[in-house]
Amino acid sequence: MLQILFTILIYLILVIPVGSYVYHIAAGKHTFADPVFNHIDSAIYKIGGVNSNNGMNWKKYALSLLMTNGVMIFLGYIILRIQSIDFFNPNGIEAMEESLSFNTIISFMTNTNLQHYSGESGLSYLSQMLVIIFMMFVSAASGYAACIAFIRGLAGKSKDNVGNFFVDLVRITTRVLLPISIIGGLLLVWQGVPQNLSENVVVDTIEGTKQVIAQGPVAALEIIKHLGTNGGGFLGANSSTPIENPTIISDLIELYSMMLLPGACVITFGKMVRDRKQSKLVEDIGKTENMISKSRKTRKSLTVWMYGREGRSIFAAMGIIFLIGLSVCFWAETQGNPALAHIGLSQSMGSMEGKEVRFGIAQSVMFTTTTTSFTTGTINNMHDTLTPLGGMIPMLHMMLNVVFGGKGVGLMNMIMYAILAVFICGLMIGRTPEYLGKKIEGREMKLTALCIIIHPLLILGFSALAVGTQAGMEGITNPGFHGLSQVLYEYASSAANNGSGFEGLADNTLFWNITTGLAMFFGRYISIVIQLAIAGSLMKKRFVNESTGTLHTDTFSFAIILVFVVYIFAALTFFPVLALGPIAEHLTLWA
């Protein structure tokens, strides 16, 4: 319990400087590292023929993102299909089959990292590096780029320029992801994560048997896997293996690397939106006494300085949902498994099946809640073996997909709910809803509704298809209500671009490869395009002046409203399936 509190406390301190750095990168401001990176970036722009001064409107930005991702998918697919060549392939891995290659490449490009293969036997080192590690960088950078463009749209400094996609992509990769990866990667090696290109080692044990131990460029993959909220492991069992995650320190490094950037995005949002307000305040400063006292008030509050006014309420709402989920999951896991208690195995340590001794219940639960809230998908314990309610939390957080969320997408989704919350409140008091100084009208509401409805549609639609067909039912490996949970979890994880799994599911079949591939693809790109469209539409509007009837979105009460709106929509959409899966399993297990 104590270690969970300390873990969160350290996070809240670390996220502030990182948020400030990301804000400087996003806003194109000067940073201490510019002398080095300016050279690297301009070299890349020169080779690629990118004119860094050319801005794009939202349509062109979205198109560039889609096209670039398309090219990357093509390159990666070819490498997976020819990986059997004798180049960075000391373990003699064969080429990957078509439908699995399709699933894998979509999975990594969309930042999902759902894995229907096992890293030990499915990928050569060449693929691990040129496909997996490469895509972990660029899929994360693409997501953050989209998020930054979205924030620029909301901040509304210009009428149609959301930035240059290529510049954002390169800047995020070279200035944020690469430097942190090198430092973090070395720290992981220090803790004992291997980083080499040698073949697997076979040893003679002291009992006279043999043991084969995996090797490879693990640390390089490990750090960007978390930093880019990707989540696909080098080995089948991901970060639960002592090779990928040998100590509690490596566990914390991995935990923080996945928590920092999504949190930093919220701060970036807060600060970029504040920029606009402050510059406006400075203009008006001579006009009214009232305004001056207001700008002083802005300076005074510490949390506003750290998170930005609007960022603070979003951060608080996300934090509240996160803490509720964490507490439920922790409580459920410490209760142990009554089925094992019944046959006489003490459950005093909690439910330890599928968990590692070095992490125990506390850090396993922390990792589980984080990986699904921040949509990373890495695991340090097996989610399939979690207690029913403990397993419901990760599933629920992927269904919500707004609790910080990976690579900026969580923030964009939360803004959708914020718009919805403003709209609902607006209806209650009978005024046209406003958010960030812009009127929310029919077009935005239609797009928001569409965006919010796609996610449950993908999860529930495909789940229905899976349980309705023979091909889908064949994947289920656990009997009873848990079987439905396995299916739901798989599609929730795909649509939310998370990538963790109830790994018992026998998912490397044509049916599962194709359906989850489609869920990942639509889950990622449809939302991004719609969200950029909303930003593009809001940009064109004039700022409206605040009046007494304006609903303030920078208050704590708005954060509470937001939490309720998220939970109410989740309950309306997902409660029936959750009742049939995890809740029913819980009731039968404890009966």
Added chain:
Amino acid sequence: MKNLVKKLLKEIRQTVVVSVVLMVVCGLVFPCLLTGMANLIFPDQAKGNLIAVNNQIVGAENVGQEFTEDYYMWSRPSAYHYNVYIEKEGKQYYNDGTEFAGLGSGSNNYAPSNPALAERVEADLKTFLEKNPEVKREDIPTDLLTASGSGLDPHISPESAEIQIPRIAEASGLSEDKIRKFVADNTTEKILGIFGERKVNVLKVNIEIAQELDLI
């Protein structure tokens, strides 16, 4: 029209070239650079923390092993038997006689409600109680008979180590105090007294037992 085609070609070129450059930088330069730096600064860790006894590599510090002898400390159950196998007539088998599935990691992924989980634990309980007659069923710690997530967990809890000491002492002829000392030597505490759990590295304890018994 010509301008439009030219513009389009320029954009396609931009997309492709940026993708390829990033692929080389992130997918090749970064991992190779990290490999070089890691092997320079932390050479042992970069090679996977292999443990050598008398110049013979017997395992890795972070990767658990399966032990079956009564005079060794036992690890937790593993779906992949810790990738430990024996070679017989050109074929590879796990210790329990089933065929070796090749390098892997993971668990059986039994849901808590799955009857197969209770069956497996029940069978292991029976075996454990037979081999450790002094132990009472309710005293067995949870971690010792549940499988880890990775199937490679190198640790057990100090309680799980303690409960095996009488059996090891009887089978090896070593005194309980000596074994208790080996366990204490290889027990790691929580970091700063807060983070992580107390744990015992099974392989390292067993290497000390083997050295004491002159088996290696």
